[in-house]
Amino acid sequence: xxxxxxxxxxxxxRVRIALxxxxxxxxxxxxxxxxxxxxxxxxxxxxxxxxxxxxTLQDERGTLTQSMAIIEYLEETHPDTPLLPPDPLGRARxxxxxxxxxxxxxxxxxxxxxxxxxxxxxxxxxxxxxxxxHWIIDGFHSMESHLARHPGTGKFSHGDHPTxxxxxxxxxxxxxxxxxxxxxPYPNIARIxxxxxxxxxxxxxxxxxxxxxx
Amino acid sequence: xxxxxxxxxxxxxRVRIALxxxxxxxxxxxxxxxxxxxxxxxxxxxxxxxxxxxxTLQDERGTLTQSMAIIEYLEETHPDTPLLPPDPLGRARxxxxxxxxxxxxxxxxxxxxxxxxxxxxxxxxxxxxxxxxHWIIDGFHSMESHLARHPGTGKFSHGDHPTxxxxxxxxxxxxxxxxxxxxxPYPNIARIxxxxxxxxxxxxxxxxxxxxxx
Numbered sequence: 001x002x003x004x005x006x007x008x009x010x011x012x013x014r015v016r017i018a019l020x021x022x023x024x025x026x027x028x029x030x031x032x033x034x035x036x037x038x039x040x041x042x043x044x045x046x047x048x049x050x051x052x053x054x055x056t057l058q059d060e061r062g063t064l065t066q067s068m069a070i071i072e073y074l075e076e077t078h079p080d081t082p083l084l085p086p087d088p089l090g091r092a093r094x095x096x097x098x099x100x101x102x103x104x105x106x107x108x109x110x111x112x113x114x115x116x117x118x119x120x121x122x123x124x125x126x127x128x129x130x131x132x133x134h135w136i137i138d139g140f141h142s143m144e145s146h147l148a149r150h151p152g153t154g155k156f157s158h159g160d161h162p163t164x165x166x167x168x169x170x171x172x173x174x175x176x177x178x179x180x181x182x183x184x185p186y187p188n189i190a191r192i193x194x195x196x197x198x199x200x201x202x203x204x205x206x207x208x209x210x211x212x213x214x
Numbered sequence: 215x216x217x218x219x220x221x222x223x224x225x226x227x228r229v230r231i232a233l234x235x236x237x238x239x240x241x242x243x244x245x246x247x248x249x250x251x252x253x254x255x256x257x258x259x260x261x262x263x264x265x266x267x268x269x270t271l272q273d274e275r276g277t278l279t280q281s282m283a284i285i286e287y288l289e290e291t292h293p294d295t296p297l298l299p300p301d302p303l304g305r306a307r308x309x310x311x312x313x314x315x316x317x318x319x320x321x322x323x324x325x326x327x328x329x330x331x332x333x334x335x336x337x338x339x340x341x342x343x344x345x346x347x348h349w350i351i352d353g354f355h356s357m358e359s360h361l362a363r364h365p366g367t368g369k370f371s372h373g374d375h376p377t378x379x380x381x382x383x384x385x386x387x388x389x390x391x392x393x394x395x396x397x398x399p400y401p402n403i404a405r406i407x408x409x410x411x412x413x414x415x416x417x418x419x420x421x422x423x424x425x426x427x428x
Contacts, residue, residue, distance in 0.1 A: 050356050050359035050360055050363075051314065051318065051356040051360075052356070053318075061302070061303050062303050064303075064306050064307075064310060065310055066309065066310040066313040066314065066317065068282075068309065068313055068317075069306045069307075069309035069310040069312075069313055070306070072305070072306065072309055073302055073303075073305070073306035073309075076302045076305065077302050088275070088287055088290045088291050089275050089276050089278075089287075091286070091287070091290065092278050092283045092284070092286065092287035093278075093283075095280065095282065095283035095286055095287075096278060096279055096280040096283040098283075099280040099282055099283055099316075100265065100280065102313075102316075102317050103280065103282075103316050103317055103320075103321050104265065104267075104321065106317075107317050107318065107321035107322060108321060108322070108327065113322065116348065120348075121341075127335075134330065134334075142264050142265040142266070145264035146264055146265075149264075
């Protein structure tokens with residue numbers, strides 16, 4: 001398996017965690033989102049992924065994009081070390097938590113969106129930081145409410161084993177820390193993050209541990 | 215089953231289509247996202263969904279949010295009239311297409327985001343429209359490339375039966391038309407939309423056919 005990845009990409013980081021939790025070997029193919037005007041915009045990469053985003057997974061069956069679709073695919077093709085619980089309501093909850101990040105927070109803080117705000121709309125550094133922080137704080141507030149009141153929350157987002165929800169939570173918290181968000185108002189998010197990051201699967205997936213890290 | 219819905223919400227529209235395709239009866243509970251300062255922000259609704267968004271689905275098992283998690287749940291609990299194909303690669307492709315909309319287009323055009331751009335950042339009507347159109351055009355460009363070159367594309371996004379991908383495509387095209395996007399550069403998207411909208415499941419789910427339509 002090949003994973004087209006960028007060390008700092010939140011979406012690639014999710015898939016790296018999932019691959020590691022499942023103990024799957026893969027070859028990391030770095031795509032630098034900034035260098036050379038963005039390697040994701042070059043025709044070699046666009047032929048693989050016309051969305052010009054990372055990650056892209058390639059295996060003997062085919063080529064796949066979108067982090068959540070990739071993780072669901074890994075779950076179906078490599079069911080050992082499941083990342084979804086067995087019951088439909090639990091599975092729905094794990095997907096729900098993942099999507100709170102994938103649909104409500106991360107898309108607003110994506111590199112291409114920040115570039116548009118700066119280049120096309122003239123946002124200065126302070127306004128950019130306000131934008132980034134606003135959507136993380138808004139999303140973490142919802143997520144913390146959900147985690148705090150739901151009996152399914154355990155050592156991890158759902159129960160006492162890492163799930164797909166944790167594959168999404170950890171990269172988002174990593175970004176929040178980069179943007180200097182105080183995690184004190186989100187004790188469950190902070191606790192789950194701490195429980196995850198020292199596990200080998202998460203350590204090996206971290207941006208700083210990647211071959212293309214700067 | 216109860217579906218907390220708003221006629222114009224793209225995410226609620228997706229779930230309405232899925233429920234109808236599966237022939238599942240439900241009670242529509244309208245949540246007006248504008249009236250009364252936004253009914254989704256009132257404590258009665260926040261108790262059900264702390265994210266203050268629609269849709270929320272309630273059945274005898276529990277309460278669920280996030281449109282894609284809800285549709286996956288319906289697929290697992292009501293497998294008749296499947297919305298995902300049987301093969302892992304096909305399933306991944308359908309999820310990928312759905313997520314191209316759910317993660318790369320729609321979050322940028324959500325009501326709360328537009329409100330922030332207008333209220334906090336002072337965008338005028340023209341700049342707002344430019345923003346809305348930019349992300350739809352960008353996303354449709356990627357999606358059309360994907361649909362045009364993939365042999366799995368059929369009468370619908372994947373093959374000749376509606377799938378989860380079509381549940382996401384139709385509401386996004388509906389919005390694109392509202393924002394006066396010319397569909398000529400996206401012949402596959404336009405064709406699939408036309409093939410869908412006259413099916414009873416899609417007609418019944420349309421914003422104009424809802425009890426809370428204005």
